[in-house]
Structures are given as C-alpha cells and as structure tokens.
Amino acid sequence: MSGNTSLIDMMNARMYVGGQWIGSRNCATFEVRSPNNQAVVGVVPNGGAVETKQAIDAAQAAFASWSKLTSYKRAEYLINIRDLMLAHREELAEIMSVEMGKVYAESLGEVSYAASFLEWFAEEGKRVYGETIPASAENKRLLVIKQPVGVVAAITPWNFPLAMLTRKLGPALAAGCTAIAKPALQSPLTALAFAKITEMAGLPEGVVNIVTGDAEPISDEIFRNPFIKKVSFTGSTEVGKLLVRKSSEQLIKLSLELGGHAPFIVFDDADLEKAAAGALASKFRNAGQTCICANRIYVQRNVADEFTDILTDKVKALRVGNSLNRDAQIGPLVSEQGLKKVHQHVVDAVNKGAKVLCGGKRAADLDTGYYYEPTVLGDVSDEMLIMFEETFGPVAPVITFDTDEEIVERANQTPYGLAAYLYTNNLNRAISVAEALQFGIVGLNDAVPSVAQAPFGGIKESGFGREGGHQGLDEYVYLKYISIQL
Numbered sequence: 001m002s003g004n005t006s007l008i009d010m011m012n013a014r015m016y017v018g019g020q021w022i023g024s025r026n027c028a029t030f031e032v033r034s035p036n037n038q039a040v041v042g043v044v045p046n047g048g049a050v051e052t053k054q055a056i057d058a059a060q061a062a063f064a065s066w067s068k069l070t071s072y073k074r075a076e077y078l079i080n081i082r083d084l085m086l087a088h089r090e091e092l093a094e095i096m097s098v099e100m101g102k103v104y105a106e107s108l109g110e111v112s113y114a115a116s117f118l119e120w121f122a123e124e125g126k127r128v129y130g131e132t133i134p135a136s137a138e139n140k141r142l143l144v145i146k147q148p149v150g151v152v153a154a155i156t157p158w159n160f161p162l163a164m165l166t167r168k169l170g171p172a173l174a175a176g177c178t179a180i181a182k183p184a185l186q187s188p189l190t191a192l193a194f195a196k197i198t199e200m201a202g203l204p205e206g207v208v209n210i211v212t213g214d215a216e217p218i219s220d221e222i223f224r225n226p227f228i229k230k231v232s233f234t235g236s237t238e239v240g241k242l243l244v245r246k247s248s249e250q251l252i253k254l255s256l257e258l259g260g261h262a263p264f265i266v267f268d269d270a271d272l273e274k275a276a277a278g279a280l281a282s283k284f285r286n287a288g289q290t291c292i293c294a295n296r297i298y299v300q301r302n303v304a305d306e307f308t309d310i311l312t313d314k315v316k317a318l319r320v321g322n323s324l325n326r327d328a329q330i331g332p333l334v335s336e337q338g339l340k341k342v343h344q345h346v347v348d349a350v351n352k353g354a355k356v357l358c359g360g361k362r363a364a365d366l367d368t369g370y371y372y373e374p375t376v377l378g379d380v381s382d383e384m385l386i387m388f389e390e391t392f393g394p395v396a397p398v399i400t401f402d403t404d405e406e407i408v409e410r411a412n413q414t415p416y417g418l419a420a421y422l423y424t425n426n427l428n429r430a431i432s433v434a435e436a437l438q439f440g441i442v443g444l445n446d447a448v449p450s451v452a453q454a455p456f457g458g459i460k461e462s463g464f465g466r467e468g469g470h471q472g473l474d475e476y477v478y479l480k481y482i483s484i485q486l
C-alpha cells in the first residue's frame, strides 16, 4: 500500500490529543516497519510524559460533559463509530496487515470483531442498573447506583491492534468514562486510524486520545497522574506484573489480560476431523500469535497417529505469504525477535527428541520478512520449552495422554489460566473435564470462543478482570451506596 490512506498519512502520522493532531514536543519520531519485508511503512511521533499528561488533561476536561450525557446519546456516538469502521473496513484491514503482518482476510475479520464490541457496549450502556435495598427503618431508603470511574488508560498489544482498543474503549465510553490509549510500537497506525474515525463520527474532543511512543515514560505518567482512575492492560504477564507494582502508588483499579498457555485436548471419542480443524484454527490464526491459541495439543494415545496425520495434512496445505495477499493464510511473525523465539522452541524440542512432521524452519523464499513455516512436531515430551513457554508462532506440538484424570492434571500444570480446549462427544466427560480445567475460558468442541457478548479473561498469571459480556462494563464503574433518611 502507498502510505496515503484516506484515514491517515502513514509516513507523517500524528497523535490524537484533545481533538488535535499533534507531533511530539521535541519532534521525535519512530519508524514502523512492515514484518512482510522490513520496509518503512509509517513514521509516528514518539510521545512521552508531556504528551501523555496533555492527553490525560484533555480526557479529564471532557469527562465532565461526557459522563453527563444519557447512555442513549453515548450509544449513538458508539454506533456511529462502528458504522464508520465498517464503512472503512478494507482500509483499516490494510493498515493492520501492513504494519503488524496479520493476513488480510483475518484483518478484515478483526475489523468486524472490533466493531462488535462497540455495538454490544452501546446497548449494554443502557442497562447499567442500580439497586434499591429494603431498609430496616421506616424512615430510610437505600439506593445503590453505578457511576463511571473517570479517566481510563488503555495499554494495548500489537497482535489485535483494533479489537483490543474497542474491547476497552467501548465499555469505557458506554459507562461514561473518557480515555487515553497507548498502542504497541509495532501497531500504532491502526490506533491512529481508529482515532480518525472517532473524529469523523463527531466524538467530542478529549473523549478519546491516542498517544504513541515508548512505553515507559508514557506508563510512568499514567500511573502517577491523579486523574487516572483505571488502567486496562493487555499484553505479557511480565509487563502485567510490573504494572501491578506501579498501580500500588495510587491504588489504581486495574484489569489485566495477560499471556496464556492453552492446552488443546482431544479425547478418543472426538470427531477427529473436527478436532483437527479446530486445532488448525486455534493454533495457526494470526500465525500463532494469539493469547488464547492452542500451545500444547494433547491427544489420547489410541487416536494420536490418526489425529496427527489429519492435522499435518491440513498444516502442509496452509498458504504462507505477504499479509496483503488476499489468499495468504499465514503471514510473517511480528518481529525478528518473535521469529527467533519460535525457532528456538523448535530447535529445543528437536534436541530433546521431537520429530518435525512438517515445517521447522524460516520460510526460505520469503527471507526478507519474518516468515516461519507452519510446523507440526511429534514425539513431544513435557520437558521441552514449547510445553511451558508461550511460543507465539505457527508451531503445533502434539503429545499423547492416557486417562482423564492424568490429562486434567497435566493441562492445569501451568501458572497460566486463560483458555483451554477439549474435544469429546461424551457428555459426562465434557462436563467433568470442562469444570476441572483451571482456566477462564473453555472451548468445548469450539476453537474460536471469543465474542463480544461473553466474558473474556483469565485466572492465575493470565490476569484478572473481564472484557466483553455485561461483566466488561463493570470494570469501568464504581458502586455508590446512598442511604437516605426521610
């Protein structure tokens, strides 16, 4: 793509603060390079503490009037934004594909998924109900109301650059909060294009602000600024833990959507064709760079060979290519660092006895980009790195198990608790295993469980808080109890 879209000038991008398009005060910028070929596709301001404070001030100023609008009026704005996003879906998808490498077909899907959060929360905002409580004295009336927390900060990752924004800003705005967002360094252009859409939708200035730049100075300002009342973070567990420590200074309310290490369990009574199609969808979506993707594929011993053959055939058929190619199914990994980590997991597994059934190396004919061949590993064992570290790449390790009790114990043996999957046609087994898995999300014969109307989030070191569902809005309101004496 040329760099000139109708939404933003990618080679001379600006941050969106208080309804203005600004550079950084010291004119510092950073380049965005496409993982397809390392070409520079954007130049973006490198904002810091000063611009972050400016954005927070703008959000605080906008809060007074935004929080007083009716939820019906706020819903109108959210629906306008949704409609404009969908009207610009091809353009948004291209920006996303070129800057972080998601294949175009999936980027289009992400625009729809991102838009669904705006629709859902526009409606949910109308249902922020309070309570009346029967009093124990005749002259008393007891009320509970829910009020917006105030200015919210959203820190988002590169792997879902649009959906992670709307999953946070949708409920925040619907609840009556205003917001600043800091997108990842690898995907600022999608966030700025989204900001443009909020401007086109007539969203009052200061309600949404986007600051681009290095994470530390921006987050330091976020966590020390007294106007910030809530931080919603999606990213690695390592950074999540750091933010917990930072939030203790002002006791800022936090939601953390962190890493995962999902077990994908296939029982011998499962429909193996469906299970393999599910494993393919879960493991290879976004080239394996999703927090809920299958990390460890456990197959009951007596069907392991059959399942592995079906899966390997499907993986061999995946088309690797430039993320802008309309028929590519696997794009590049986001960075060289990501590519190295994936290969390290494969080499480690092979050194410890794994067999490469397909793939297993960088895609040779696409060597200026960060492409890795879709890979299936057999003869995998529990001590291999890939069995306990997030791979974030297109590598499917297949390992066997024997009994239900054993697999539940092995699946739960991880500090993470985001998503788990099981495939079975036995109802008793389905219910008992789903209940025993220590994860926030369980896909039962379902590899793609994320939808706007259901609560998404983890337990253990995958974080806390929920996004989506009616629960997603609770993160942005606080309860006020009003005791009335007549």
Ligand code: NAP
Binding pocket: 155, 156, 157, 158, 159, 160, 182, 183, 184, 185, 186, 213, 214, 215, 216, 219, 234, 235, 236, 237, 239, 240, 242, 256, 257, 258, 259, 260, 290, 291, 292, 390, 418, 458
């Ligand atoms: P990351 O390094 O933690 O980055 C995520 C965001 O945090 C980026 O905006 C990043 O900014 C920012 N950040 C980095 N260091 C920071 C600091 N010291 N203080 C404040 N912010 C900081 O994660 P990633 O590697 O980009 O993303 C992949 C991770 O996200 C994986 O672990 C994945 O499982 C997780 N994830 C979870 C979910 C979920 O819903 N649970 C969804 C998607 C992804 P810079 O880009 O400027 O460094």
